[in-house]
Amino acid sequence: MSALLEIGIVAAYMVVALAVGAVAYRVTDQTAEDYYLAGRGLGTGVLLFTTFATLLSAFTFFGGPNTAFSSGPEWILVMGLMDGVLFGLLWYLLGYRQWLLGRARGYVTLGEMLGDRFGSKTLRGLVAAVSIFWLFPYVMLQQVGAGTALEALTNGTVPYWAGAGFITLFMIAYVVLSGMRGVAWTDTLQGVFMLSMVWLAFAWIASALAAEPGGIGAAMPAEFRALGGGVYSPQWMLSQAIGIAFGVTMFPQVNQRFFVGKSEKVLKRTFALWPVLVVLLFVPAFLLGSWAQGVGLAMPDGGNILPVLLAEYTPGWFAALLVAGALAAMMSSSDSMLLSGASYFTRDLYRPFVNADASETYENKLGRIGVVVFASATFVASLFTPGTLVSIGETAFGGFAQLALPVGVALYWRNTTRSGMLAGIGGSQLFYLLTVFGPTVYVGGVPVFADAYWGWLPSVVGMAIGLVLTVGVSAVTAQATSEDASVYFEAAD
Template sequence: MKDIALLDTTGIVFMSAYLVSLLLIGIAGRLARKEDSLADFYLSGRGMGLFVLFLTLYATQYSGNTLIGMAGKSYRQGYTFLVSVTFMMSVIGAYLIYAPKLHRLSKKQKYITIGDYIEHRYGSPVLTTFITIVCIITVGSYILTNLKAIGYIVEATTGGRVTFVQGIITLSLIMVIYETLGGMRSVAWTDAIQGILLIAGCLFIFCGIEYQYGGISAVAEKLISSHSDMWHPPDFAQKRIWLSTIIIIFFGISIYPQAIQRIYAAKDAKTLKRSFQIMIFMPFVTTFFLVIAGMVGMNRFPGLDKRGSEEITMLLLNDMAMYIPGAKYFIILFLSAAVAAIMSTVDSALLAISSLFTQDIYRRIWPTASQSHLTGTGKIFSWSIMACMAYFATSLPQTIWRLTEMKLEVLCQVAPAIFLGLHFKSIRGITILGGLSIGISVTLFIMFSENMGVPIVPKPWGIHAGVWGLIANFLIVGYFSYFKRSPVVC
């Protein structure tokens, strides 16, 4: 595959022009700023409307993990991975539980980061700093997974003339420049374009599959004969893994710091709720289509290893280009959508990291620092984080899906602080800190037990380490909050 370029000269010129246009939008965002403050840079003045809010949520949630990781996972697992549509729908349910109330509080208390809420709700600097560090590490991992995805795409689109490593380094540089120029305002503007491109790209690959390979039913018939083992109904062990995955996605993705920033940035509660109502349908036109692509790839290109399976979307695009007239123009569209979605996601993650470090750590050390100084410090931190993540993306061997699981298993330990804290007055900061500490300790112990010589599998009884940690987390919080006869509901 590396010897065949998916994009010809026209496509590469178009892609280059698109990347330059994003930098120009970043400059426009900088020129449009109303004040040199953290709120303006990170939250776009807290006035984001329905159209932009929906598309920026969509472009942030569906990124390289969807376009590359999910198709690769579907290739390896088969039709049972259709359950991932349910995974992504569960995220919206989680948002609707806590986001409206958090939004109202953010308007009243002028929150900028998740740490602002934690500090206001629990009054514990130690808890705030702990959660901030956890979020920075997990969001950094989020950047890592998307940089790996963009490396695969660049290598495939250029036929290997731009290598995996070179693609990551080049686009990382473009992204960090763009992010530090425009902040949330320019990110939101580009997200509106990128979200549309992403939807169009997913529609194209689904329609191409219908046209080129005879549709879903024809593909299913071939897979039944060639991979009959992947068509057995899931057993109880598989169902446990599904339930475990839903739990870490429900509690993990929904509290991404970059998603919480968008909750803060919404113009009002009505706009926020309507955005989520539209988002509930997006797994059907995004996740579902990419899962189908992975299954088609299993039939068309059997025997790929893990690395090869995560290039399956690119392989299918190249295959369709050989048979469908004019397909190269749609391939340009899809690849532009893929790159745009990843860049949007990384932009958002960088903004989140920058705000977390600046607002919740640096500002505590230098409380007299001006708003412009704080914003500049956050930009410097973004550059440092991007350099580290680019290095790790070129070095770590794990698949994109496994990296996604690992970061969610740790991040979901923060969920009790938000979900319970918003609805129960009785819960104190020391209780949340105890649950969080135990939850992360259990998660990391199970996750790395084999490396320490302890005979524990990464998913005991088919359940993720993060779920076992979350169970311990909730039990600690529940015991000390309710069995001590505290007041219950606010």
């Protein structure tokens, strides 16, 4: 019953998504800008919820409650408050300026924006290559999660490879058909649905706990009632918050949404509402994980605590509805990643390095082909789930975060040079990659590439290195004749 209902919900979601995609296709121009950015015409509600749904993934509904179950609810401060507020501020400081430049200069990708300012195909290609490197395994992990979930729902009737393949084919068909407009419309429905379901689950379980001896207060373990302790050191919490917020800002599927707002008013309303929306989602989700610990539920081996809690306190049909919605949330994240990955390939690799004179219509077709290739490649990788790719995906937030400060310097400092940008982006990426994947190197008995530096995570240390390199190298190098700071400062002033 439960499995059939979950599969039915997922199937219904797919039917609705394809229907929305068909409508979006009918009103989408055959240009790259309209396909990738929905004609830069999204309103407040759609922009807010498409960004919201794009960031929803398996972590929101499974990983977050799992963390709260094992370590305590302080994770709310990292995801719900710190990242809600930090990302809202970054949307204002970086996203708003990108929107101004995109509207004035027609930029579609971050690499295109930087390449134009610094007159550099190399910089444009570097940003695209770094972005695709971190994005590829992240898409793969969503396919792994979807395939595993479908296999579990059907008790193995649908094997992992078939489930992951089916989800991949659906996403290819939908994204190729609809582009950003259809993705944004479906994301809006998905975001509203998931926010409603999380609060219904919270209210349902809170009501059940309130009727038990000791009430809701007894459901919170005593060791979880005080801030700090365990993994929650100030440096660890701030490192996580900074790395995730700055990483989200540079995620291609999120960063491109900085370009799509219909007006300045829409953009300002959206980033002002963002922290509220994030808190509304993460507070109930993470409290549910903490309550599961307090009532003595057991985490299944290799499983998640939220389905166990739902099975204990809610009817089977409701638990099935929420879990199926979480599966759909994975797809709503993946479709945006496929679209942005294809745009980085066509705009920042194919156009500057292969065919600079490609027409908008041809690029539109190439982008759709790019979606097919990107999705197919990640599906093949998901069948093997190599450990290296999994590690890359798990550390992707930190990898993307290394781009943020050099980009911020370029947006606000006229004296930034091409050499400074290449040094800042290249140097911080190299440091972070060596920290995550390289051997331990000691200088004077001190590890150069360590897991933590005085409690701070490598992602934050790498960001500081990138900032110092960008500013320092720019200060001692001259701008090349092909660089033109006016394309930023005249358009944005």
